[in-house]
Amino acid sequence: MPHISFLGIGLMGAPMVARLLDAGFSLTLWNRTPDKTQPFAGRVRIAATPAQAAAEADVLITMLENGAVVDQVLYQSGAITGLRPGALVIDMSSIEPATARRHGARVAQLGGGYLDAPVSGGTRGAEAGTLSIMAGGSDADFDRAAPIFPAFGKATHIGPVGSGQLAKLANQAIVGITIGAVSEALLLAAKGGARPDKVREALLGGFAGSKILEQHGERMLARDFEPGAPARIQHKDLRMILDEARAEGLTLPLSQRVFEEYRALLASGHGDVDHSGLLLELERLNGVRLSCGPVAADATDGEQENG
Structure with a gap:
């Protein structure tokens, strides 16, 4: 060997x-x-x-x-x-x-x-x-x-050489954008009075089911943002996606928007939370906090805990 x-x-x-x-x-x-x-x-x-x-x-x-x-x-x-x-x-x-x-x-x-x-x-x-x-x-x-x-x-x-990295950029575009979508979907459902844990359970059996909804949706509900993949790494990958897109003459508006959200998350001091912690930036923007019960106003005036 x-x-x-x-x-x-x-x-x-x-x-x-x-x-x-x-x-x-x-x-x-x-x-x-x-x-x-x-x-x-x-x-x-x-x-x-x-x-x-x-x-x-x-x-x-x-x-x-x-x-x-x-x-x-x-x-x-x-x-x-x-x-x-x-x-x-x-x-x-x-x-x-x-x-x-x-x-x-x-x-x-x-x-x-x-x-x-x-x-x-x-x-x-x-x-x-x-x-x-x-x-x-x-x-x-x-x-x-x-x-x-x-x-x-x-x-x-x-x-050929370089193709693996192109595939990883494609992967990270899907991951970053989907984390943003799951964050928004759970917060939207909870703000309207639905139980976000039950919304996630129902969606997992349908067309919106994904590993992101399964694993990172669970993290969001449990507020478990210990890093498996730190937000700063997701931010770095999104920057590489946009750099590669510019080099190829492409415009990727969804990747651009999620990149800006991760940039704001890092500016708030959350670069080392898990990338599912993008939820924290969404909570900061809306002044609320996601939980398995009713969505509550954020008592910390926008500052979020990491766990």
Whole structure:
């Protein structure tokens, strides 16, 4: 089995590492905050630098916050030059498609293979091994990753390098817009006197049923905004969607509007709540608070709690 170096032991990376260990892979880990690697001490090698991790890898997996971080950690730092000839780089971060193409070209110059393979499914999917993996790259490199991907979930080969990131942008457009729709629908129903928990229950059996309504609707009703996917990451993804749209000459009004709502949510100090916490911005705009009972006026004059 290939030795895997994994960079980025955060909300998503930690359960993904656990899944790889359970599948029997040997690992080297690196994280900017070394303390986050400690739960795995004794079961893995811990690299002091990204360069050390790259040099030890048959397969190098990155799960970092954004394209700028991936670029700095591996490419601007020069750490990628230590990659073994023939090694496979799998970037599972959500980054700009153009950045993925640039990184793929650099890895090819070094004699390695490259896949951009972002994921959807959040921390629940990472823990359960049910992530949806959207991979861009050659057929040969996708085949090389085939023994690894089942530890995380189901992989689909989308097309050439950069295609995985385009699929992830499509995913995040649907997720962000649908979170906004679910927030508005539940608040509308509750304000009119319906029980929002029962509205959600009824809608789940109909055409409006979705994982967003199921999982994030439940979070909204329980006011559980501990981050599975932080709002600041959803905001970042929506910005990438709009940047890509402009580059392709497209206008995406729904994505633009939801981006502005997430921007307002972050400006209110809620960047680290779960992205389902977009409800908090809607509550602030209307001066009310959603609960399973009647909608109440917001006693905090627009300031919302995170939980």
